[in-house]
Amino acid sequence: MSIRTASARYEGFGKEGRGHVSTQSGVLTDQYYGFSTRFEDQPGTNPEELVAAAHASCFTMALSFALARAGFPDGTIETEAVVKLEKDADGGFVITRSDLTLIAKVPGIAAEQFHALAEGAHANCPVSKLLNAESALTATLA
Incomplete structure (x- = not known):
């Protein structure tokens, strides 16, 4: 595509x-x-930050489309992705997790429907599918 x-x-x-x-x-x-x-914390970017940005933006867009399909045309979605880089047993490095924290305002949605749509977006976001790491979603309906 x-x-x-x-x-x-x-x-x-x-x-x-x-x-x-x-x-x-x-x-x-x-x-x-x-x-x-x-x-270290010097100015510039790094691969993990770019992966986090990709995961957060992909999931947020997937949820936005799921909410629109479900009849919710307005609101806000804010997602933070935390990507964890760890040393592996061979002395190299591996990305082991990408955890998403979601805070959304969706007028008129029931909590159960919100969580179902969020979990579906998490499972079906193309970046979630790409990552070979553990991933968790914490979703809050404000």
Whole structure:
């Protein structure tokens, strides 16, 4: 249906190297990433942050469409994704979790229907399907 692209370049190696990531849309153009943005708190991005953004935005859009299909045309949805990077047994790294926290205001929806639609969106979001990590959803109807 659609194909999207991104590219990354790394100059130098290890902790001293500097990476740059760009997206097809141009929203990211040579955005800096490296050891200090991934494992310290220096300005720039990192792969886990980008995965979190992809998961949060995908799920939020999936839920928005599910709510619209169910007859709820108005409201707000806010989702935070927390992606966990851990060392694995081989000394490398693995993304082990992507947990979503949802706060939504949907006038007129019953809590049971809201939670059913949220769980369905969580299960069927293409990024949720892509990730080979544990994922949890905490949903609050405000």
